[in-house]
Amino acid sequence: MKPYHYLIAFLFFSSFLLGQTKVGGKVTDEFGDPVAFANVVFKDSKEGVITDENGDFYFESDKDYTALVVTFVGFSREEVPLKKGLNANLKIVLKEGTELKEVVVYTGKTSKKDNPALDILRKIWERKRKNGLYMFDQYKYDKYEKVEFDMNTLDSAFMNSKIFKGMEFIFDNIDTSRITGKTYLPIFINESLSEVYGDNVLKKKKEILKANKNSGFGDGDGVNTFIKDLYAEYDIYNNYLKFFDKDFVSPLSRTGINVYNYVLSDSTFIDNKWCYNIVFYPRRKNELTFKGDFWVNDSTFAIKKINLEASKSANINWVKEIYIEQEFDVLNDSVFLLKRDYMMSDFSFSKKEESKGVYGKRTTVVKNHQFDIPKDEKFYREEVNFYDNAVFDKPNEFWEQNRFESLNNNEAGIYKMLDTLGTVPKFKRIYNLASILGSGYVEFPQYNLDFGPIFSTFGYNDVEGVRIRAGGRTYFGPNDKWRIQGYGAYGFNDDKFKYGISGKWMVNPKNRLILSLGNRRDVEQIGVSLTTSNDVLGRSFASSSLFSSGINNKLTSINLTTLGAEMEVFKNFMIQTNLTYRTLRSASNEFSLDYYTDASQSEIKSEVKQSELNLVLEYTPGRKTVGYGVDRMEVDNNYARFFLSYSNGLKGVLNSDFNYQKLQLFYRQPALIGGFGRLFTTFETGKIFGTVPLGLMGVIPGNQSYFIIENTYNLLDYYDFVADEYASLHFEHHFNGRLFSRVPMLRKLNLREIIGIKGVYGRVSDENKLINASGFEYVAPEDLYWEYHAGVGNIFKILRIDCAWRGSYLDMPNARKFSVKASFGFYF
Incomplete structure (x- = not known):
């Protein structure tokens, strides 16, 4: 982290520093080499992080702490005094341990029989299908989910850019990340409340959306659902966790010992349960792995808390960081249920520390569990295409009373800020350009029409020569029950006009009964697919032979x-x-x-x-x-x-x-x-x-x-x-x-x-x-x-x-x- 990033954070948040401790810096050895995956915690607490591959760290707490403790196997324990508020750019040097006889140092593969961390891991494997929701035939719970997108790593030069002239008010909602310490500006928020039902016997699951509120872009679920689905559901007990179409090896995986090192770091009572703390970090760079730690109960071997941070060198594009926190609640003295799940991703064109990007954050909170109340299989099949306008039209009073955790001041101001932003002409132009590049269509909302797709405008083949094409579609919103679309094309070599027109009408939304009618007169390359299709407006490969042999x-x-x-x-x-x-x-x-x-x-x-x-x-x-x-x-x-x-x-x-x-x-x-x-x-x-x-x-x-x-x-x-x-x-x-x-x-x-x-x-x-x-x-x-x-x-x-x-x-x-x-x- 660059020093001026902390300075910017301090200037914007000096009024919020009372009652908070923020620390960031770098851990090295005596030779100046970074100490990766060192354990950094506030003294006399369980709040902390693990340094990344470069020895860097940042975290914060709402409480006041006076000292920081840094440990790593093979090195002496280092205690660093802290001042109130922000402690930036700390340089912490670890010395080699002088009492190495009392320390077991694990290097390379940690598959030794006398490694206690691996003994605990094996017991987790044995019981992973006997914990949580798997202990019951049926289950039901209420879920609150909040998805937020933020521009991050903001500096004065960026905020004074001409592109924001007339939109300076958006920076009134600037905040700082408790994970990275970077400044960020919320630009999108979506909240939802739902009921989740599951049956472990039938292996069925169903989620019923009860309320949804977004930032004001769009008039339904649409793009917001797409953003939510970037974050697929995951179970930390599974061998692999899927993010952005990539399969990361879970630290709780049976194959984890092939890609992770594990160290038993600590043990203590958490919520009156004795738990072990195990630190894990990757053996090799560039693999799809995490670093972090977890607390596991000593009798059920269920996870109580876990933190995962994707390796910065992981082979994944456009994502600089992935950070996950999960907390589990104890029910009836032995059942551990997921209580809170937090995930943050840093989207950026570059993985350099100073590069600007966008945070994508998802917070999920669940409560009100009920068990062993069976429902027949029909319940999980009906309402294929549920949609209720009332779900998206709940008043502010409803959300104030029903959201599971309150919005902070910056999040609460997003709705008003984005509504105001939507009236700014310059922002509308920027938004429209992004929409064209993303969808391929030019929007004409006053006519409820889209022109495009623009990427099919020009083509070439041996029969038509140069070919031009123009088309469009009706568009009232992402949940249109009917749509008409069509195109016209002309080939300069054969001197002929071609066209296609199609219409669809959803007669019954619940089971998606759709009637369609269409006609196309065009030149086509038959033989580009074995399985035939009757898609009237499917783009023909005939128009794409400009790049053919x-x-x-x-x-x-x-x-x-x-x-x-x-x-x-x-x-x-x-x-x-x-x-x-x-x-x-x-x-x-x-x-x-x-x-x-x-x-x-x-x-x-x-x-x-x-x-x-x-x-x-x-x-x-x-x-x-x-x-x-x-x-x-x-x-x-x-x-x-x-x-x-x-x-x-x-x-x-x-x-x-x-x-x-x-x-x-x-x-x-x-x-x-x-x-x-x-x-x-x-x-x-x-x-x-x-x-x-x-x-x-x-x-x-x-x-x-x-x-x-x-x-x-x-x-x-x-x-x-x-x-x-x-x-x-x-x-x-x-x-x-x-x-x-x-x-x-x-x-x-x-x-x-x-x-x-x-x-x-x-x-x-x-x-x-x-x-x-x-x-x-x-x-x-x-x-x-x-x-x-x-x-x-x-x-x-x-x-x-x-x-x-x-x-x-x-x-x-x-x-x-x-x-x-x-x-x-x-x-x-």
Whole structure:
């Protein structure tokens, strides 16, 4: 921590220093080297922290203390006198211990049998499913949650910046963090009250929102729910704790002894319970681990208190710090229940100490537990899409009476400050710019319209040449029950206008019964996905071939009309049915969809007309979404997906040409592999029963772009393989830097390793070969096509580069045997 940060904190908070003790500084040895993970506590108290990798620390207390005690194994105990208020930039030097015979020093792996900390840890493992809520068949409790975002590391230069001219009043709410000592300005707050029900027998859980209050941005849950879901639920007893799509090893994990050092530091009574204090810290840098300590009861071996702070060198982007505190209450002398959970993250472009960022803080308080009151399984299934306007319209008096802990003065002023800020024109412009970059749409709230997505405005392909596109949608709020959207496009080479329009209406919000209707006339690249979709406004890869390799003229002109209905029968289980009509013809003179219409092969037709009835079952356990309207945003893609589709071609309906049945199955499963990253498995299979032409065949998805596209084959061109029955299997494993973190020269780069292999088998029936009049020879991967790839991600925090090698069909004409592909993205 820089000295002037403490000076700024003092200037802004001199009026609050009475009755507080704030300390910060650095712990080193006699040679000036930092002492990482040293224990720093106020004398005669249990309030303290552990120094970080650089020996730095900061913490504070509402009480007055006169001395600080610093200890670390192998060093003598150091006592530092304190003055009232702020004690900044302390320089504490530890000397090597002179009575080493009385000290057991653990270095390297702390798996010795005589380490008492590990004996206690093993007892925690034995009882971790016998503590807390797991002791009861059913449970219910009330929950209060507060989520807050704050700009941090504010200095005078920042506050005097021209960007804040006319908005200086916002700095009236400035505060200082009790964790880091940095100044911060609250900019967002969301509060919620809910009832939580759980059944350990049925393995079900349900949360009913009773009240919600936000900072004034938006008119429903919307973005606020998305912010809340950045902080996934976690159980410290689990082997891995997931934050920002990363799996951190819990210090209570059975594999913790492989990545942590443990030291038994202290023991005392807490709430009339004798508890042991164990300090833990990571063995190696750059791994997804924590430092901290916990207090554990000596009889139940349940956690009473725990503090975790993510290693500053952890392989995670845009997050400088993650800090967690949990406190547990004692019920009936032996049951330990979570009472309070506090989490703080410091989002920043840089991990340098002086860099500015944004704090994301979540405080959860629970009380009023009830147990063993069963509810039937129907209770956990009903109200799939609960939404009640009254939940978001509680008066201030309600919150003053019902919030579980009071807001401090700065938090209480946020609502008024943000309401005022929303009337400032300059702030509106800044907010609108951020909204455009985040959503891709330009908002026109006075007309309830959004223009976009702007990232699809320009494109190119071999048929249309340069292509421009403009679109929009209705938008009254994040929970709209109906929405109309559409676009128009023009290709300068083919001199043709294209368009798409779609409408959705949620008839029954509770089970999300949605009716939809749409029509699209456009140029499309068929064969970019094995599993078909009837999404009318899905963006076509045809417009993205500006960055592609090889010839890309196998494009199709499509006229698609669809009428559909879908319903979420229970949470994350959806049934959908569609009636579609489409016409297909080649968009290029160099590509043909011709087929024979008679057995003698004397008549040829170039256009396909097809009516189809489609039934889809989709199950996505664990999926989290935002909002209650017809369009919902997914929080992440780290969930299993099971997709089953049955289609029936209706010959003669609207002059439809073919009668057939098509069955398709898609299954995707992410799985954590013992702390060595995450494995993504994708399986697809399908079969067409009946005779169909090329336009209705299954095309094995190639990838002629320079970019990584999920579920495609890197070394196949479009239409290299076709099939009317197929099975495809993809494995891709993300090590998340676990291997590179052990290589000294690569450790600081925070690179991430990816490996994968994929293969597909397919066949084409003789009947489908006989009606082919396109001049295009059907080739099916009957001998199993496969390829493999290896890549490095997190290059400059945004870039991933993969190398791919072909494993079979090496003698095909123009076969690509090797390729390099990339992708860009902002990932934690």
